[in-house]
Amino acid sequence: MKILVLGSGAREHAIVTALLAEDAGHEIIAAPGNAGIAADVPVVSLDANSPEDVTNYAFENNIELVVIGPEAPLVAGVADALRTRGIPVFGPGQAAAQLEGSKAFAKRIMDEAGVPTGRAVRADTLADAEDALDTFGAPYVVKADGLAAGKGVLVTDDRAAAAAHAEHWLVHGSVLVEEFLDGPEVSLFLVSDGHTVLPLAPAQDYKRLGDGDAGPNTGGMGAYSPLPWLPDGFVDEVIETVALPTVRQLAAEQTPFIGLLYCGLIVTPAGIRVIEFNARFGDPETQVVLPRLVTPLSMLLFGAATGSLAGMPRPEFAMDVAVTVVLASENYPDAPVTGREITGLDAAAAVEGVHIAHAATALDPSTGALLATGGRVLSVVAVGTTFAEARSRAYEAMGHIRLEGAQFRTDIAGGVA
């Protein structure tokens, strides 16, 4: 199959790696990609957020499947444009992508579909937001309504900070004040063709910058999969109570969800609650989910894109486990320092069971040096037969990598047995 993968992160590198691992002779092209993706497959410089550019490129180059990695092209309507031209695409249209793009939309869909989620109040003024803060009490949860690149959410015991966060984001639109949900967090990905959903393996993401969940929220500093501590029947319960009702609700509204339904869940003492949906693969969870996938990824993505998942067996996963640790630039997430050289990747990748998924990397055009070009630079991914093994491989590999000022967490998958 001739497949175009849109995006430039470690998630897209993981998708490309999984497609190549099928050994099916797929022709894979990425746009715009990064230095690591470019080392594996051809990349084209295409504006991934332009419905017209992507559609023209896919049409002229006989692309048989477009896989949309990030949320921005979804919200920009790239999937809609491709579908209009009859090109199979893995990724929801603009309307269904609102599930991620608008927290208020997601709440409405969950209410209509009876999906268990935290109570929330939408506020358009500071006075309303403050009333809601007092109704729910501490810890306070305040969210910007709309894409805020992971920066829109504040969870704090400090009422003044919660109010200040609400005030800041009210300038850009509404805010949601939510009930605090207590319990471990799980990311479950489901491949959806608009009607049928197939679950991938659950993963856990580490959203805070520092060890022990200290510091600011980030896009994700590490992950592991599977989650041996989950109760039996967890995945079936999420399918029945969360994923299917959501997909049915969107289908009933004539905005079918075709793509990756990312369920961000908290396992509270009172049961499973949704804290967020995303309309795409998660990063860094994808880096630990896909290396264990035994079922050909292209079959799932193409099956979803063409409405043919019904009757397909659930995806199979290998028995081993996977751990990923994200390497971030100095001053990430506030103002990452970019342009510095990264070395030691060959030695890192030589550690048994380890590979590197690139994110913000590029080659210096004059020297050929590998440079860090953004906040989250790369993911070190390790598989092993036990978490202790995968973890020690990941950190051994990390020890070989040099990037001035770089940050990474040292406690990913710590204590998981």
Ligand code: AMP
């Ligand atoms: P979100 O962007 O909605 O996923 O929120 C980012 C992070 O904030 C989540 O991954 C959680 O760790 C935390 N969070 C969000 N909403 C809640 C909530 N209602 N209760 C507790 N923690 C939350």
Ligand code: GLY
């Ligand atoms: N890992 C969180 C996200 O992809 O949104």
